[in-house]
Amino acid sequence: MEKAKPFAFNIRLARGVFAFSLWALLLLCVGCSALTFWKKPRIPATVAAKVQSNVIYSRAGGEELKMDVFSPTNAAGRSLPVVLYVHGGGWQTGTKSMLSMMPGPSELLRRGYLVVAINYRLAPQYKFPAMIEDAKCAVRFLRAHAGDYSLDPARIGAMGDSSGGHLVALLGLTDARAGFEGEGWTDQSSRVQAVVDLYGPTDFANGNSNFITLKLIQDAFGATNTTDPILKNANPVTYVSSRAPPFLILHGDHDNLVNLQQSAELDARLKAAGADSTFVVITNLAHGYVPLGLKSHPSNAELSSLIADFFDRNLR
Helix, strand or coil: CCCHHHHHHHHHHHHHHHHHHHHHHHHHHHHHHHHHHCCCCCCCCCCEEEEEEEEEEEEECCEEEEEEEEEECCCCCCCEEEEEEECCCCCCCCCHHHHHHCCCHHHHHHCCCEEEEECCCCCCCCCCCHHHHHHHHHHHHHHHCHHHHCEEEEEEEEEEECHHHHHHHHHHHCCHHHCCCCCCCCCCCCCCCEEEEECCCCCCCCCCCCCCCHHHHHHHHCCCCCCCHHHHHHCHHHHCCCCCCCEEEEEECCCCCCCHHHHHHHHHHHHHCCCCEEEEEEECECCCCCECCCCCECCHHHHHHHHHHHHHHHHC
C-alpha cells in the first residue's frame, strides 16, 4: 500500500500538468494569432465611416489605456447606441484588435451602432480587479464624452469573449458595492444596459473546467488556492440579482477549456432571479469558436444577426 502513494501522486500531478499545458497551448495560439492577424482593426472601411484608433481613456499603473472607436456611416445628427467589446486571453494576453475576429461588430455598425474596443491592464503584472476596474472606467469615459462621439449614455451594451466574457458579465452585474469601480470619470455610472457573454467563466468554485489552474489563479487573481475568497468575489454568479440587465450567453458545445456548465449555471441563476437571460449552445465548436470541421449551428452569420437582434431589442 505504501508503494502506491507516489504513483497516485504522480497521476494527479500529470493530470494537473496536462490541464495547464492545454490551457497554455490554447492561450499561446490566441497570442500568436493576435500577432499575425490583430495588429490593426480589420472591420471593413465600407462598414465603419470613421475609425478613431488608440484613444486614451485613462492612465493606470503607469500605463495608457486605449480604445478604438468605430462610427457607423449613418451617424450624422443621431444619438447612437453603443456596444463595448472586451477581449479575451486568460486575463494575461490579448488586444482590442481581437474585435475583428468576433461575430457581430460589422452587423452592429451596419445597423447604426457605435462600436468600441478596449485594451485593459493584464496579469501577471496587474492582478484582478485591475481588469474590471479598467472596463468600468471605459464605460464611464464614454458617458463623460457622449457629445464627442454622438452616443446615447443611456444605451450602452457590452460584449466579451472568454475572460472578456467574464469581465462583461461583471460589468452587467456589479455596482459600486462590489468594490470594482476604480478611478477615472467617477461622476459617471459604469453600468451597462445589455450584455453578450461569449463562453466566459462564471464560477471559479466550479472546478469542471481546464482553465482553473493554480498558476492561473495565482497570476491573474493573486489567489493561493481554489477556495480563496478573492475568487468568490470575482465570480459573476456571486452578483446575480433581479436588477441584472438582459443577457445573451453563447457557448460552444465542444469547449474543453471553459466548460459549457459555466454558462449554463449563469443562465440558470439569472432566470431564477427573475432576470432576462437567453442561452444559446453552438454545436460543433470548441473554445474561441474554433470549428471542428463540421457544420456549426448557429453559423457565424447567424450569430452576428443573433447578437445584433439582441442589442436591437434592448438598446433601441
